[in-house]
Amino acid sequence: MVERWSRDQVLALAPDASSQKAAQGVAAPGKWSSRGAMGTVVYGECKGSGAKPYLACVDLTEPAYRCSCPSRKFPCKHALGLLLMWSADGVPEAEAAPQWVTEWQEARAERADKAAARLDAARAKAAGSPSDAEPARHGQAGSGAESTRQSGAGPGAESPRHARVASGLAEVERWLADQVRQGLAGAAEHDWDGLAKRLIDAQAPGVAGAVSRLAQVRAEDDWPGRLLEEYTLINLLAVAYRRRSQLPGPLAQTVLIRTGFPVTREEVLAGPATRDQWDVLGRRDEVQDRLTARRVWLRGRATGRPALILSFAPQGQPLDASLVTGTTIDADVTFYPGAAPLRALVAARHDAVPAAVPAGGSPEEALDEVAGALAEDPWTESWPLVLAGVVPERTTLGGLPLHPRSRDPWRLIAVSGGHPLTVAAEWTPQGLRPLTTWDDEGTAVILS
Helix, strand or coil, X not given: CCCCCXXXXXXXXXXXXXXXXXXXXXXXXXXXXXXXXXXXXXEEEECCCCCCCEEEEEECCCCEEEECCCCCCCCCHHHHHHHHHHHCXXXXXXXXXXXXXXXXXXXXXXXXXXXXXXXXXXHXXXXXXXXXXXXXXXXXXXXXXXXXXXXXXXXXXXXXXXXXXXXXXXXXXXXXXXXXXXXXXXXXXXXXXXXXXXHHHCCCHHHHHHHHCHXXXXXXXXXXXXXXXXXXXXXXXXXXXXXXXXXXXXXXXXXXXXXXXXXXXXXXXXXXXXXXXXXXXXXXXXXXXXXXXXXXXXXXXXXXXXXXXXXXXECCCCCCCCCCCCCEEEEEEEECCCCCCCEEEEEEEEEECCCCCCCCXXXXXHHHHHHXXXXXXXXXXXXXXEEEEECECCCEECCEEECHHHXXXXXXXXXXXXXXXXXXXXXXXXXXXXXXXXXXXXXXXXXX
């Protein structure tokens, strides 16, 4: 049986606040005609508006959800309500599951076997084609159809896309030089919008995104210094792209990815996997244009390696809820290429493992880790840290400044009570964003 989650962990899975409220409304035994737990599965039948009850089931190992209700939210209130009862020890153990639960599990197992077979075949193909290995490594940073020569890794003419990107980034270098020469105070939002649109036309969406975010920087209190920092990083990326043939392979891949050349999910999954017991440190959702981005942070217990699982969904649509903050997964993780690989995919999961408070380090060790990441990839915008033995204050955590939007962390301060504790946080250039802490009993307390 999977280690029981806390109420905080369950409610954090809800897609929105209304789902949290609705789930608490159905988390009562009287609303369920049957319920049970067997192994890693929790199931139940909840009374609905129709004659037939809704059939809800949760596989706790991922988790995965199934419900017969018509809700488009994921997980729905019935699955969440069932989990709330389970977290409060309100779901009895069962000797056997109903047939509909067994059929759902068998269908999931069959799909997992097929996915594993496809992944093994893709890895075998990559490993068995040494003549294609070198182009594949360079091509990962560009589109899947581009060869080594097209990605700029070898001699000869470049692809039409690279020519367009080069022209667009040359304009960026000239524009930035004019901005610095004329003074930062003359920067206007319509200038950034126009430049971003031209970069989209030049097929450099990564740089276009960085330019379009400059308006947010201009609205901040300390905007002159922050704007100059952003200008510097954009210029550095443009120069690095122009000189990418002179860069080490991993850094050249980072430059191409930051510029906007995609790496397919299939390419990443076919790469080498790192198996470890990964602590799920926390997550943060952020609205970007018309999409909501979810960042889930992991750290390997044995390797100490951080990983970022990034997913997107249109606003109002459900996000990936398969990683529960405060739990630990035994999994194979594959990383996107680059100089400081951080973004990753969970390729395969193995047996359930008990959760534990993750091992942390001192603030000094954390700063050394961030400095190492920035030395490899100067465009790094965030990095997961686990700080041990730190006391939170209104504007700092272990002496490190908090992000302006994370100041006055009253819940964290309340859990601490003035005593040192372990905190998982997201480092950003503007300060730390606390994600999760653990109380005296080792229970995860979600802060974000």
